[in-house]
Amino acid sequence: MAAELAEVAAHVDEPRALSARTLVALGLTMALVPLNSTMIAVALPTIGRELGAGPDTLSQWLVTSYLLVGIVLQSPGGKLGDLWGHHRVLRVGQVLFALGAATGFLARHVALLSLARVLMATGGAVIAPSAMALLRNGLPENRRARAFGLFGAVMSLAAAAGPMIGGELVARLGWSFIFMVNVPVLCLALLLGRGEAPAEPVPARRPAFDVLGSVLLGAGLALLVVGGKSQGAWMAGLLAAGAGVLGMMYRWERRQHHPVIxxxxxxxxxxxxxxxxxxxxxxxxxxxxxxxxxxxxxxxxxxxxxxxxxxxxxxxxxxxxxxxxxxxxxxxxxxxxxxxxxxxxxxxxxxxxxxxxxxxxxxxxxxxxxxxxxxxxxxxxxxxxxxxxxxxxxxxxxxxxxxxxxxxxxxxxxxxxxxxxxxxxxxxxxxxxxxxxxxxxxxxxxxxxxxxxxxxxxxxxxxxxx
Known part of the structure; x- marks a missing residue:
């Protein structure tokens, strides 16, 4: 796939466009998000035994929290890239993901491990839209589909390999190494992307970030997600509440000059x-x-x-x-x-x-x-x-x-x-x-x-x- 990335980059004729080195760094970073989503599944029984936590607790704090944060922060993360530059925001996401991984490696309590997962989810939510925006802006139109295809294959392969890699790490080194394995990969990605920032269309005068719109969006989406996992009257009530909050968010966004969506x-x-x-x-x-x-x-x-x-x-x-x-x-x-x-x-x-x-x-x-x-x-x-x-x-x-x-x-x-x-x-x-x-x-x-x-x-x- 490295040869394919080089071929994609070789056809780029825009100034300051993405180089093959940057594409490899993006691929490494994006692969970690699905990899960590599937690696954690095989480690949950071992984590529960060592930390004295039941499956319901682990599912709620380590899996559901990761999913919720990832959904809620995707759109605000993309908007921040438009305002501050996608390459800069991508690096912030990489640092947050690495910080969360290091925290997870050191954690010996469910609360700290949950914080680690939230940090990783925050970094992942910033990484995904920033990387896609860089691909869209840094490659010519007739090469974008191939690049998206290659990155999709990398992410699918990472998701499929997660249980196998996670199982080996847990068996040979312990569950904490499913977190530590991210750190050297992210360090390599940061090193490859250093000094490679392409020119980006950011506003000359940055407007204020739409905080209220982001809060309403996050609350509405969270209610929909929790409602979708509920049953009976709780499902109906939470879904209705989520739809109502998103309706408020829509009316608010229509009046904003720089909305989050x-x-x-x-x-x-x-x-x-x-x-x-x-x-x-x-x-x-x-x-x-x-x-x-x-x-x-x-x-x-x-x-x-x-x-x-x-x-x-x-x-x-x-x-x-x-x-x-x-x-x-x-x-x-x-x-x-x-x-x-x-x-x-x-x-x-x-x-x-x-x-x-x-x-x-x-x-x-x-x-x-x-x-x-x-x-x-x-x-x-x-x-x-x-x-x-x-x-x-x-x-x-x-x-x-x-x-x-x-x-x-x-x-x-x-x-x-x-x-x-x-x-x-x-x-x-x-x-x-x-x-x-x-x-x-x-x-x-x-x-x-x-x-x-x-x-x-x-x-x-x-x-x-x-």
Whole structure:
């Protein structure tokens, strides 16, 4: 992949654009966010035994807090990049992530470990939109999809490798080393990015940061996330409260000259379509990732090892398909590539509904189709969405797009819980099929949304999106 990054950088003709060295630094940094999300899962039982904490406590303070902070701070982190420069804000995120990792390495109490995870989540929420904005602003339009594809493959590979790396570190060195492993990687990324800051479009006179808008956004999103993980009357009440707070935030933002989210972004058809595709496909992917292990365990008594190997079929195809989608879209355009990917994913879910109910082995081919289809449309959707906004708002756009992706994943888990919960202790076959039907519908809508993405012009490259 280093050779691919060098090839992308070699075609850049803009002054002070991203070098191959900076691209490698970005790849290393972005890989740590999904890696740490999956590494922690295998370490939780050991952490609980050594720190005397139960699974509910660990899940709430180490997993849920990380998720909440990540969702809430994506958009404010992107806006800060627009105001102060994305490269500068990226370095702040890298330092925060490293500080959190070092704190986690030293922590011997759940409270301090929770603080470490919050620091890491804060750094990750700043890193993601800043990195995407740098890719959008530092690469020419006809190379963005390939770059987004390569970075998507790196992140998918990191997420898939997390449990294996985390398991080895816990077994050989202890759970604290799943935190320490981040520090040398971040030091290398900081060293590679030193002195490489590209020229960025930042305001000559920086306006005041929209604090109230950020607070309302964070409160509304937090209520939606917690509501989506609740049941019954609590779910309805929290979701309604979250929607109400976000409505207040919308009215406030419409009156601001420099909002944390400019809702005029959604007047760009490529941005709205690309962001919607990513949210809908995340809904289907995360819903199925949580559903299938439960299904296999309930119906076939499968052990977690075999279930993990079955699910690996999807992750492996995502690693393969993400960079391929970027390359294909350079020739065919984002529209054809994303529609094809959504239809392949829809076919995979349809086959899952027919075949996975007979056993895990029958799920492998559908999962491969699903993973490849989701991956194929990721890079062109991201590139089209980011290309549909101007440079001055690229951080804000990246933050909003990341927030929609997170919410899509949370919605998928909430839908799954709502559908299966009606079956009591054991969900019925019909309920599993009903959940899969919802996920298939999300992919069908994403295929329709992909029709709004830019196509291929007569010169054979994706056209300008504005």
């Amino acid at each position: 400019d809702f005029q972004l959604f007047g760009s058809r490529p941005f709205t379509a690309g962001s919607s595709i990513l949210a809908l496909q995340n809904l289907a992917m995360y819903g199925l990732l949580f559903q299938l292990p439960y299904l296999f365990s309930q119906r076939f008594g499968e052990d977690t090892g075999r279930t993990g190997r079955t699910m690996l079929a999807m992750m492996a195809m995502m690693v393969v398909g993400t960079p391929l989608g970027g390359r294909i879209s350079e020739q065919l355009g984002a529209r054809v590539t994303s529609v094809t990917g959504a239809l392949l994913g829809l076919t995979g879910v349809g086959l899952l509904g027919l075949r996975s109910l007979d056993g895990p082995n029958e799920a492998i081919l559908p999962l491969m189709l699903l993973g490849f289809g989701l991956a194929l449309g990721t890079a062109p959707s991201q590139a089209a969405a980011m290309g549909g906004v101007d440079k001055a708002r690229s951080g804000m756009a990246a933050g909003a797009m990341s927030t929609m992706r997170y919410l899509g994943g949370v919605a998928g888990i909430a839908v799954l819980g709502g559908v299966l919960a009606r079956g009591g202790a054991a969900a019925t076959l019909e309920q599993h099929r009903a959940a899969m039907a919802v996920f298939a519908a999300a992919l069908a809508v994403s295929a329709l949304a992909a029709l709004a993405l830019p196509g291929r012009d007569v010169a054979g490259r994706a056209p300008a999106t504005r």
